[in-house]
Amino acid sequence: MDKQFYLEIKRIDAKTGARYGILHTRHGDVEVPMFMPVGTNATVKCLSPEQVKACGSGVILANTYHLHLRPGEEIVRKAGGLHAFMNYDGPILTDSGGFQVFSLSSRRKITEEGATFHNELDGGKEFFSPEEAIRIEEALGADIIMSFDECIPYPSTYQYVKRSTERTLRWAKRGLEAHKREDQALFGIVQGGEFQDLREYAAKELAAMPFDGYSIGGTSIGEPKEVCFKMIKDAIRYLPQDKPRYLMGVGSIDYILEGITEGVDMFDCVLPTRLARHGALLTSHGRVNIQRAQYKEDFTPLDDECDCYTCTHYTKAYLHHLHRIGEDFGKTLNSIHNIRFLIKLCEQARIAIKEDRFAEFKEEVYAKFGSKRGF
């Protein structure tokens, strides 16, 4: 348990479950609700730490499994930990590798002990257990670490989801017992698939364990939007009020706003950075595919309401050109914008919560963005 890590709730929106607060960490205080950019391999793709920070980032993510494979946690440890290794002095969170068991292998074998899976990238065979994940995460040295879970595929049968969810709970307990570093916050992950009773069960069981925060996992993996929203609701009401809630892997505008409505504090997602590299840009008036021919001679800023470096210095025509030509700088500029867009969305949400008008704010964003323009 990290004594320096705690959530200070400052305000709860009058009409929704939205909360504004300050998350205190060893590497600084950050406000929630917040969006956390993903830097799987100890780098947010195409961006320097300075550029990430200029977007207003608080926490950023890195991945246990990827860093375990390369360069190996010992290298990171010898470098002085993730912060020193990647030159980021803000808070860092590491995911446990549970998601990679799900996404990286169709031939995974999950037993009580842990998960064996074939990494189809290089044919390698890996074994991860709750204890192994914690051991690696302690060597990496992030501020917030995740316990090892099974991300249950959607759809799955009730019987399988039940068995897996119970196992993930046992893994959570093992992770807690294995975790020794007191300067790291450890989060448990609520599974339970689409089943209300299993989400409730998982949330209650985890809430009874001394975690520093709680994640909702197994969402945004192909299930319908309504199913995802229900999974959040079914889990979050049983989580402790005074601990941070983290909705894993969620990062589209509507999902973030709905998550905040239910009382989620933290979001992470590869979406903004991946979309950026692929030329899809989030703006206050809807999504812009910068590759489209219509932007060839558009000398206006990408988003006239955005304060990011990209929007204040470049035109759509230039971004279009860089994208067409395949220049890396275009990916950088696009990534800066998309990350800043989601971080700013959360900043505005926090202001709205403080003013008790979060519900109105949400409707304003939807109305402006336009439901048919794609989130």
Next chain:
RNA sequence: GGGUGAAUAGCGAAGUGGCCAAACGCGGCUGACUGUAAAUCAGCUCCUUCGGGUUCGGUGGUUCAAAUCCAUCUUCACCCA
């Protein structure tokens, strides 16, 4: 002046009697992306009223059938003078 080779869709380039509206690449036009196997992937790209129509430098032949064979013209490249 003589000789040799080549001309294929926007560009490059396969194809050398039927399975060819013609591979593939580039370019062009769209779309997707949610705890990063993702600087990736997918579709469309001669015309069409979706029945079909018009193509492989031009023209004329041979053949049941020609981008593919023959003749000739044009252009280009290289070599010899």
